[in-house]
Amino acid sequence: MSxxxxxxxxxxxxxxxxxxxxxxxxxxxxxxxxEAYVDIGYKQEIPVPKRExxxxxxxxxxxxxxxxxxxxxxxxxxxxxxGGVLSKVKADRMVAWKEMEKLxxxxxxxEAHINQVVKGGLVASVDGLRGFIPASQMELHFVKDLxxxxxxxxxxxxIEIDIHKQRxxxxxxxxxxxxxxxxxxxxxxxxxxxxxxxxxxxxxVDYGAFIDIGGVDGLAHISDLSWTRVKHPSDVLEVGQQLDxxxxxxxxxxxxxxxxxxxxxxxPWLDNAEKYNEGDIIEGKVIKxxxxxxxxxxxxxxxxxxxxxxxxxxxxxxxxxxxxVGDEVRVKILRIDTKRxxxxxxxxxxxxx
Numbered sequence: 001m002s003x004x005x006x007x008x009x010x011x012x013x014x015x016x017x018x019x020x021x022x023x024x025x026x027x028x029x030x031x032x033x034x035e036a037y038v039d040i041g042y043k044q045e046i047p048v049p050k051r052e053x054x055x056x057x058x059x060x061x062x063x064x065x066x067x068x069x070x071x072x073x074x075x076x077x078x079x080x081x082x083g084g085v086l087s088k089v090k091a092d093r094m095v096a097w098k099e100m101e102k103l104x105x106x107x108x109x110x111e112a113h114i115n116q117v118v119k120g121g122l123v124a125s126v127d128g129l130r131g132f133i134p135a136s137q138m139e140l141h142f143v144k145d146l147x148x149x150x151x152x153x154x155x156x157x158x159i160e161i162d163i164h165k166q167r168x169x170x171x172x173x174x175x176x177x178x179x180x181x182x183x184x185x186x187x188x189x190x191x192x193x194x195x196x197x198x199x200x201x202x203x204x205v206d207y208g209a210f211i212d213i214g215g216v217d218g219l220a221h222i223s224d225l226s227w228t229r230v231k232h233p234s235d236v237l238e239v240g241q242q243l244d245x246x247x248x249x250x251x252x253x254x255x256x257x258x259x260x261x262x263x264x265x266x267x268p269w270l271d272n273a274e275k276y277n278e279g280d281i282i283e284g285k286v287i288k289x290x291x292x293x294x295x296x297x298x299x300x301x302x303x304x305x306x307x308x309x310x311x312x313x314x315x316x317x318x319x320x321x322x323x324x325v326g327d328e329v330r331v332k333i334l335r336i337d338t339k340r341x342x343x344x345x346x347x348x349x350x351x352x353x
Contacts (some may be wrong), residue, residue, distance in 0.1 A: 018042060020075050023091045028069040033060045038073060044083040048073065052087040055128045056115055064088075092128045097163045100129065104158040112156045112170055114149045122146055124156070129168055131156075137171035140180065183215035188252050196264055201241045204233040211245055211259055218257030220245060225261045227268050228301065237261070269341050272302040276343075278333050281350055286327045289319040296329060296345055304343030306331060313348050322347070 018024065018040065026040035036053060037045040050061040058064050065071060065088075074090035103110060112124035112131055121134040133156065135146060160169035191197070191213075199211040199218070208221040226236050237243075246263035249256075276282065276298070284303075288295040293307040306329075311322035323329060331345040 131168040218259040220259040310346035
């Protein structure tokens, strides 16, 4: 009996000098769904629950480790029925926090996996550490529903780190700003007025449409969306639509690009004008009276002007002395000005034709 006691004593003395609050390397000797048993050279193998094997907590310990794996664990405490309390998560974090500090000093980026939406932003996992991305640091613009980012992995920059408070603040916005600036430089260095480029409608506003061309937004004013009158941009365009746009102006200094959708298409006025010749006798309806004459509709959306002196053979002061809105009149085409898009008509010369 005394000999056995001596062997036990020698075995106990052979146990390495393990210290609480330190990191040691152990071997996984058994794995189940809820825990893994790890041999750190103590008098018994110590179970490590799955929540202490990885962050976020895995569905099963078997998803993280297997028998024979050598892993670093943090000794929370030794003794008790289980032999002690170990944590791979804490060991990983100690290494990870130091690595995060180094990466921040070097200005390097990290990959963050979005796990949760919380008040004011998003919680993300970065090499086992819990990081926070403020809502204002996720995009270049305001995002109403942050849940669209759940389960995504994004590249971020470390903007604040405090190991003692276990605080890690991340930003995606700073990277997006740098990327936007780079794209802007490329686009503005190549873009010139007079070019026709491919774009995507990003946003519609009352006064026009913002269209993305190569990662930079340009504005197409509502008057440049169509050859016909447009009440609202949504009447002719929709967000996400891809189309060709004409570059009207590039203001490099103020980073502004003026675009036109209608200038990529042939003006329908010209198509209508080609159907007629100067000297033709045609008929149409008077649609508007002005101080300088009357407008007659030649075709729907296509009209010409009858100057005051061409309305009647006698001298008149007002157009309504000769014609009224709705009158059907016979006129002669005097001039077709394709540059100014104007057609001059005459009632008096049609009578003499």
